[in-house]
Amino acid sequence: MPVLPEIDATAAELSRIFRDLHANPEIGFEEVRTSGIVAEKLREYGFDEVHEKIAGTGVVGILRGKGAGNRRIGLRADMDALPITETSGLDYASQTPDRMHACGHDGHTTMLLGAARYLADSRNFDGTAVFIFQPAEEGLGGARGMIADGLFQRFPVDEVYGMHNQPNGKPNRAMICKGAAMAGASFFDITVKGKGSHAAMPQQSRDALVAASALVGQFQTILGRNMPPLEQAVLSVTQIHAGSAYNVVPETARIAGTIRFFKPEIRDLMQSRMREICQGFELAYGLQIGVEFREIFDVLVNDDTLSDEWLAAASDIVGDANVDDTIAPFTGSEDFADMLQVVPGAYGNLGHAGTVPLHNPGFVLDPEILPVGASIYARLIERRLPLGNAA
Structure with missing residues (x-):
């Protein structure tokens, strides 16, 4: 299965959202404009519930499928930028001095919105999908803030998944490390x-x-x-x-x-x-x-079984030859680890054509991966909450 055709048909909209977020970056706990766009889009897509101001600028969207199952799956994207002055030369480069999406969180947010629109239109799943848009991932404690604000008490999930772009010059290469994956x-x-x-x-x-x-x-x-x-x-x-x-x-x-x-x-x-x-x-x-x-x-620890589920969803989109579960642990850190301390889940990586490192003022996220990442998120919900199987 390639990129989901319904998501591919929205590629132009995804590109517009991504370019706008990239041009208007906001650092941790200041994502007022970004979170406002996210909440507006979720309401536009017809989400059952949209909750704002969680840990200040976090957003959670609740979407119920066609079936009446009780299982709940969480999908998470981060929203914050970095205090870096951009030198990429893009025509949609940051318009704010000393602010830049140098880690691709604008892409992560866009991918999750792409999955949100598709799943809201189809609702081809049995249970509830919980969309988590997190502020302040870059060392400011956004995940811990949302958890302290009752994230998983107010919006409980059985599993939670996240994804990060990797500018490794390997487009659509889906990778995951089982067990202790990030420092x-x-x-x-x-x-x-x-x-x-x-x-x-x-x-x-x-x-x-x-x-x-x-x-x-x-x-x-x-x-x-x-x-x-x-x-x-x-x-x-x-x-x-x-x-x-x-x-x-x-x-x-x-x-x-x-x-x-x-x-x-x-x-x-x-x-x-x-x-x-x-x-x-x-x-x-x-x-x-x-x-x-x-x-x-915290150390980010991927659940072995749910890592396989993330890879299976990715394989549906990029093909078996483009998935890899043999990558080494990464000494970078990610506060999705805090969510995995509370709920089992998995955090994968999606390669793209860019090769300038993350957190570099010249970093460029290849927008071609936006519908790919959105499709992987959507397939996770459809696979983990299959219609007609409410177990």
């Missing part, structure tokens, strides 16, 4: 407080900048000398801030970054060693170091 993540903030001085007399200082610089290199020894060799983990320092003048030794320096992991015990090991190294530096450099960790993402 958990902690963010860290470290404040080094020493004693400032005139730069011409550094002996009077306790140089926070020198200590912070040494910490950056020392942290990398954790992976090489404390981590079990067969475990996977990442430690990246991504920010260092200190100083305000050419002739002043700064009193304070700040370091920030992220650790990625697939097991809680590995996270605990990394955090413990970072704290111990900082304590040693306090003594060695004669200053004070504060360490703070924030748990941002």
Whole structure:
């Protein structure tokens, strides 16, 4: 089965929606315009219920099929953009400075709307489809916010599915990793407080900048000398801030970054060693170091059986030769993991012709995948809630 013909017939509308969302990006918890468009479209399509302002800007649409079954399947798309200035050169590039859909969430939202229109027209399923449009995926806790706002109590589901684009130059390649598929993540903030001085007399200082610089290199020894060799983990320092003048030794320096992991015990090991190294530096450099960790993402764990169901739906659209369940775990993180902590489900990836990496100012999502992704979402509902089988 190729792209569903009814969805293919709406490709022009999907393109219009996508271009509009791309040109008007909104970052996490600011998706007022985006969520308004989503809610308006769901009502236009004839959804049975449309609920807004969940966790601020989240939207949930409820669609009942022809049959009277009790099973409920959730489909989720994220809506937020990133604080990046776009350099793609597209004729529908971002019109907002320092805002860009550099991760393709505009495409994810469009694909789920494409499935919503098709399923609202056909209702060829037995049970209830729950469409979840989530804000603030990019490290701001949108999934946790929706869950805390009663997402799965107000709109319970038996299973939940999500999907992400992959700019791998392999159009319509559907991929999934069973089990632990994406890393958990902690963010860290470290404040080094020493004693400032005139730069011409550094002996009077306790140089926070020198200590912070040494910490950056020392942290990398954790992976090489404390981590079990067969475990996977990442430690990246991504920010260092200190100083305000050419002739002043700064009193304070700040370091920030992220650790990625697939097991809680590995996270605990990394955090413990970072704290111990900082304590040693306090003594060695004669200053004070504060360490703070924030748990941002859980490990994303795909259910084995439901991963097969996602692949089966994808195979209906892209063909058996274009599905793959052998891809390696990915050290990126995704807050759909929080939903999978509550409800079993699966999260797959759909390749497209683009090759510029995600989170890059020149990223371009190939719009040709929009009807493909929409069709996969639609087939998930039709396969998991088959008409005439309310079990």
